Amino acid sequence: MKTVLVASLLFFMSMQSVDAYVPNLITQETLSDITIIDDPVLSQAFYGSLQSFPHTYEIRSSVPFHLSTKILIPDIEASKNNISGIVIKLPEGRGRVTEVASLEAKNAKWESMYDPVGGDSYREGPSFEGELSAGSYRIEVHTPDNAEKYVLVVGTREDMSIGYFETLKRLLKVKEFFGKSPVRIVESPLVYIPLVIISVVGVGVWYVRQRRRSIEMVQ
DSSP states (O other): OHHHHHHHHHHHHHHTTSOOOEEEEOOOOSTTOOEEOSOTTBOEEEEEEOOSSOEEEEEEESSOEEEEEEEEEESSTTOOSOOEEEEEEOOSTTOOOEEEEEEOGGGOOOEEEEETTTTEEEEEEEEEEEEEOSEEEEEEEEOSSSOOEEEEEEOOBOOOTTOHHHHHHHHHHHHHHTTOOGGGGGGSHHHHHHHHHHHHHHHHHHHHHHHHHHHHHHO
């Protein structure tokens, strides 16, 4: 029992150094579908696959907030550097839609970056960061043919709010999103760190028991 407690303590201490974000695998089946982002400050990643029409996200906030958002694509051969987006503010009443930011694919460098949480590589596309007033906003993600995989990242507050095992469940789906085997979830520190800790603790327990047996035999 003590060994299990020690291993658990070491694991959760090690997780403090891992960047936390909430992975969300989304599906929008029609053009009218909208994914609601309840907490735009929480660090989240929305994984989607465009299938002939743009994807739309909506933020509704009763208070001013800081919006940080960017578009990523899997850093694989099949991905094209052509994902764009637009951020708009919806009118109150009969007002007019206001454009907040245009995230143009042509203005991005699409440099490769490695995500230490999932153990996958992405290419960074266009981004936007700024202070927004209270209200309702929409983020639209699109390409010329609307037939690409993308990741919309929103927020900066790191918090594994969905729990450890639910995070692992979603990371398995992320591996599928990348076209990888589920076994490769071991690339995530959320998996390999506890495996290492359990292995080290297990070897330590075995060694201590062997020493005790040797001493008892001598006596």
